[in-house]
Amino acid sequence: MTGIVVKSTGSWYVVRELGNGQLHRCRLRGKFKNKGLKVSNPLAVGDQVDFTVEEQTEGAGVIHHIEPRRNYIIRRSVHKSEHAHIVAANLDVAMLVVTLASPATSFGFIDRFLVTAEAYHIPVTLIFNKTDLYDEDLTDYQEQIAKMYLRIGYPSVRSSAQTGEGVADIDALLDGKVTLLSGHSGVGKSTLINALVPDLDLKTAEISQFSDKGVHTTTFAEMLEVRPGTYLIDTPGIKELGLVDVKPGELAHYFPEMRALLNQCRYHNCQHTHEPGCAVREAVDNGKIALPRYDSYVSMLQGDDNRR
Ligand SMILES: Nc1nc2c(ncn2[C@@H]2O[C@H](COP(=O)(O)OP(=O)(O)OP(=O)(O)O)[C@@H](O)[C@H]2O)c(=O)[nH]1
Numbered sequence: 001m002t003g004i005v006v007k008s009t010g011s012w013y014v015v016r017e018l019g020n021g022q023l024h025r026c027r028l029r030g031k032f033k034n035k036g037l038k039v040s041n042p043l044a045v046g047d048q049v050d051f052t053v054e055e056q057t058e059g060a061g062v063i064h065h066i067e068p069r070r071n072y073i074i075r076r077s078v079h080k081s082e083h084a085h086i087v088a089a090n091l092d093v094a095m096l097v098v099t100l101a102s103p104a105t106s107f108g109f110i111d112r113f114l115v116t117a118e119a120y121h122i123p124v125t126l127i128f129n130k131t132d133l134y135d136e137d138l139t140d141y142q143e144q145i146a147k148m149y150l151r152i153g154y155p156s157v158r159s160s161a162q163t164g165e166g167v168a169d170i171d172a173l174l175d176g177k178v179t180l181l182s183g184h185s186g187v188g189k190s191t192l193i194n195a196l197v198p199d200l201d202l203k204t205a206e207i208s209q210f211s212d213k214g215v216h217t218t219t220f221a222e223m224l225e226v227r228p229g230t231y232l233i234d235t236p237g238i239k240e241l242g243l244v245d246v247k248p249g250e251l252a253h254y255f256p257e258m259r260a261l262l263n264q265c266r267y268h269n270c271q272h273t274h275e276p277g278c279a280v281r282e283a284v285d286n287g288k289i290a291l292p293r294y295d296s297y298v299s300m301l302q303g304d305d306n307r308r
């Protein structure tokens with residue numbers, strides 16, 4: 001049988017069978033190596049697997065094959081810093097929920113997320129949430145920021161879980177895809193998921209029933225069915241996606257507006273901070289590259305921790 005991992009708690013996996021959508025509690029048989037990847041978990045939410053349900057395992061399935069991943073997002077493990085943790089695999093798009101009020105999301109946080117998604121080739125849509133709290137000035141500001149991101153390839157949606165604005169637009173964007181939904185704490189992610197996923201409590205309870213009892217599962221990613229063929233991956237407790245192995249010299253490649261200029265700098269190893277003849281800094285000076293984006297670049301280059 002073939003299925004998709006919808007939840008992983010370390011030793012047990014909940015797998016949704018393709019076709020009929022039935023959930024199975026599965027274990028992994030044998031050792032699985034992730035080629036060239038130092039990761040702490042062999043399987044992640046979104047992985048496609050082959051499994052069998054044998055009588056002697058009391059209805060529990062055994063996973064014996066993992067399909068190669070189209071992509072994945074990883075986070076540095078908290079405990080073993082040399083190891084990374086695969087948060088989710090086989091994503092079509094990512095949505096980052098941000099807000100300009102209560103509490104405002106920083107450009108540093110947004111741009112870090114965007115760089116990570118660029119590195120993994122996952123398109124991102126920004127969701128500006130809590131628009132009901134924006135006054136006229138904040139609304140103007142939001143429009144400017146939305147334009148700034150649209151110019152470099154990131155569309156956005158305005159939404160309010162309070163008034164229902166944008167929920168239908170987000171739903172349309174999800175259709176037929178696997179979408180990772182991310183955002184810092186308090187941004188309104190849970191409220192939005194409630195608006196997007198019918199019978200959410202029922203579905204989460206059903207999935208929990210199949211995962212390990214006694215394990216605190218709220219920090220594990222979970223794939224929720226909006227409707228057949230349309231899935232949301234929620235990543236509770238994951239505040240930041242770790243950017244693994246982006247060397248300082250490569251960072252500018254993950255800023256789309258800088259990428260096109262890189263061969264125009266005088267020095268091939270230009271880091272775009274102080275070097276003479278730098279095409280990136282010239283573009284910042286003449287307004288072709290937005291200053292907040294450049295500031296994020298410099299901050300990331302210096303290894304600053306500007307997550308919030
Ligand atoms: N005014 C307003 N408040 C909102 C909106 N969406 C969510 N909130 C409120 O913001 C607070 C945080 O919402 P949550 O949905 O719990 O946020 P979250 O992103 O899931 O936060 P964590 O659970 O900490 O990850 C709650 O008090 C919500 O009622 C919105 O569109 N407008």
Ligand SMILES: [Zn+2]
Pocket residue numbers: 265266270271272273275277278279280281
């Ligand atoms: Zn340069």
